[in-house]
Amino acid sequence: MTETRLGQRKTKQRDTILEVIRSASGPLTVEEIHQRGQHDVPGLGIATVYRTLKLLQEAGLIETVILPTGETRYEPTELGHHHHFHCRTCDVVFDLDACPVEIPGGGSYPGGYIVEDHEITLYGTCPACHV
Numbered sequence: 060m061t062e063t064r065l066g067q068r069k070t071k072q073r074d075t076i077l078e079v080i081r082s083a084s085g086p087l088t089v090e091e092i093h094q095r096g097q098h099d100v101p102g103l104g105i106a107t108v109y110r111t112l113k114l115l116q117e118a119g120l121i122e123t124v125i126l127p128t129g130e131t132r133y134e135p136t137e138l139g140h141h142h143h144f145h146c147r148t149c150d151v152v153f154d155l156d157a158c159p160v161e162i163p164g165g166g167s168y169p170g171g172y173i174v175e176d177h178e179i180t181l182y183g184t185c186p187a188c189h190v
């Protein structure tokens with residue numbers, strides 16, 4: 060492969076992985092990104108996915124989401140304040156639009172606590188898994 064062809068392949072891998080993350084309905088695991096990316100980039104390796112995720116993160120285009128279970132997922136940085144719903148049946152994590160917390164950043168919690176931010180993950184069953 061020539062330098063140019065190699066460069067083009069790298070750009071394609073990067074664009075594909077970014078598009079996979081941007082078009083998802085919630086933060087994705089490395090395995091999910093790898094699986095979906097293979098549709099556009101046949102033969103895409105897991106090591107390439109890890110390397111590309113690091114580059115996209117350094118470029119400020121994506122960020123990690125660490126769930127209370129300790130699992131790391133990736134989402135675009137352009138999303139505003141939002142929360143996640145983790146389906147225990149299919150293990151998919153969805154973005155939620157509504158914020159169920161009544162004390163926003165800059166508010167105060169009784170007892171003199173100044174609230175700067177919060178993170179919430181809701182657990183349960185997603186619409187597709189209701190029987």
Ligand SMILES: [Zn+2]
Nearest residue numbers: 146149185188
């Ligand atoms: Zn589900």
Ligand SMILES: [Zn+2]
Nearest residue numbers: 140158159160
């Ligand atoms: Zn919130």
